[in-house]
Amino acid sequence: MTTSLTPYDAVLLLSFGGPEKPEDVVPFLRNVTAGRGIPDSRLEEVGEHYYAFGGRSPINDQNKALLAELRTELAARGVDVPVVWGNRNWDPYLTDVLRDLHESGARRVLTLVTSAFASYSGCRQYRENLAASILTLAEEGRELAIDKVRAYFNDPGFVAANVDAVVEAYERLGAAPSPQAPLVFVTHSIPTTMEVASGTESRASYSAQHLDVAAAVVERAAERLGHKIPWELAYCSRSGTPFTPWTEPDVNRTLAALKADGAEHVVLAPIGFVSDHMEVIYDLDTEARETADELGLRMERAATAGTAPEFVAGLVDLLVERAASERGENPEKVTVGALGPWRDVCAPGCCRLRAGVESTVPAACGDPAEMSLTR
Numbered sequence: 001m002t003t004s005l006t007p008y009d010a011v012l013l014l015s016f017g018g019p020e021k022p023e024d025v026v027p028f029l030r031n032v033t034a035g036r037g038i039p040d041s042r043l044e045e046v047g048e049h050y051y052a053f054g055g056r057s058p059i060n061d062q063n064k065a066l067l068a069e070l071r072t073e074l075a076a077r078g079v080d081v082p083v084v085w086g087n088r089n090w091d092p093y094l095t096d097v098l099r100d101l102h103e104s105g106a107r108r109v110l111t112l113v114t115s116a117f118a119s120y121s122g123c124r125q126y127r128e129n130l131a132a133s134i135l136t137l138a139e140e141g142r143e144l145a146i147d148k149v150r151a152y153f154n155d156p157g158f159v160a161a162n163v164d165a166v167v168e169a170y171e172r173l174g175a176a177p178s179p180q181a182p183l184v185f186v187t188h189s190i191p192t193t194m195e196v197a198s199g200t201e202s203r204a205s206y207s208a209q210h211l212d213v214a215a216a217v218v219e220r221a222a223e224r225l226g227h228k229i230p231w232e233l234a235y236c237s238r239s240g241t242p243f244t245p246w247t248e249p250d251v252n253r254t255l256a257a258l259k260a261d262g263a264e265h266v267v268l269a270p271i272g273f274v275s276d277h278m279e280v281i282y283d284l285d286t287e288a289r290e291t292a293d294e295l296g297l298r299m300e301r302a303a304t305a306g307t308a309p310e311f312v313a314g315l316v317d318l319l320v321e322r323a324a325s326e327r328g329e330n331p332e333k334v335t336v337g338a339l340g341p342w343r344d345v346c347a348p349g350c351c352r353l354r355a356g357v358e359s360t361v362p363a364a365c366g367d368p369a370e371m372s373l374t375r
């Protein structure tokens with residue numbers, strides 16, 4: 001039996017984008033922060049992170065690699081649709097990519113975003129980008145219908161890739177210290193208002209999603225390693241002004257607290273990132289490592305899901321599942337942990353609060369009424 005993505009005629013991998021060379025850094029940061037009230041001092045600081053790596057973000061190459069693996073996996077299952085990659089903040093820009101897709105005949109596109117967790121930044125903001133592109137293209141007389149697969153933080157493939165990475169990191173630490181070495185899961189900090197808005201009575205918040213998947217990863221990794229793993233969740237990459245509260249603790253703080261409690265070894269697992277983004281190679285591999293060195297803590301950083309085969313297969317399962325749902329079938333939705341599958345279509349008003357301000361721009365892939373929101 002061949003797999004079908006009917007009714008979709010194309011797949012879009014939608015990501016953040018990043019600079020390719022030093023001259024790109026400032027324009028990229030302007031794109032990211034347009035109208036966001038991020039202080040210049042923070043932008044200069046983040047710019048330095050990019051310059052330290054030659055003005056080039058690792059994210060584009062990682063997306064190209066993921067794109068290639070998605071194409072291979074879909075082809076292996078007999079699916080023959082165009083699979084393209086577009087970004088929110090840098091070339092190849094989303095609107096251009098969608099215009100090309102339309103030109104080549106696509107009318108119904110299924111989107112996969114490179115954020116596993118749901119919050120304004122990882123979900124609704126991408127929906128707003130999609131809406132903006134759809135509306136721009138509609139003005140050009142190009143009609144496109146776009147859906148987005150559900151949040152996949154608790155997908156078995158994503159979890160399996162993270163379990164492998166944690167087990168490998170403990171193996172690198174060596175046999176002796178493992179039982180006493182705590183595991184620190186790390187994700188992107190967000191404003192606490194965004195965190196609160198990401199949860200409702202019927203839906204776990206951004207941090208609760210992380211705690212749920214972290215518990216699932218720990219359970220499986222501990223079983224494989226044959227010892228208990230003490231763990232916690234920490235955050236990195238806070239921005240905004242010092243007066244705006246963001247989710248805490250910061251990972252550097254956590255490292256100091258663990259050292260004070262007697263730890264000598266630590267494993268960092270950046271589950272909040274699907275690949276080795278700048279936050280991972282700078283905020284963790286550079287900054288947090290410096291902290292660990294100063295503290296005399298030996299640190300191993302677990303790999304991100306990247307292009308791990310289980311992860312890629314899980315993403316393709318999600319594409320196939322959503323297509324089946326759209327055909328009116330009732331596909332089984334397999335998840336790990338206590339939270340169950342995320343909604344295919346976001347509820348009205350979902351994740352609208354960004355940093356204390358309710359977003360009022362059109363959003364796709366949700367309640368159709370949200371396409372006609374106006375500024």
Ligand SMILES: CC1=C(CCC(=O)O)c2cc3nc(cc4[nH]c(cc5[nH]c(cc1n2)c(C)c5CCC(=O)O)c(CCC(=O)O)c4C)C(CCC(=O)O)=C3C
Pocket residue numbers: 016017018019029032033036038042043046057058059114115116119121122188189190191237238239240272273274276277278279354355
């Ligand atoms: C939750 C979350 C994810 C994870 C989910 C996901 O993966 O999407 C994420 C990913 C990313 N964030 C990235 C880069 C940046 N994010 C910024 C700013 C912000 N991020 C936020 C949140 C998140 N961001 C927030 C609440 C802000 C404040 C301003 C705003 O509300 O928009 C800024 C501006 C400077 C600064 O404030 O730090 C930059 C440069 C890159 C590219 C990295 C690379 O080049 O490898 C990636 C993948």
Ligand SMILES: [Fe+2]
Pocket residue numbers: 188
């Ligand atoms: Fe970010």
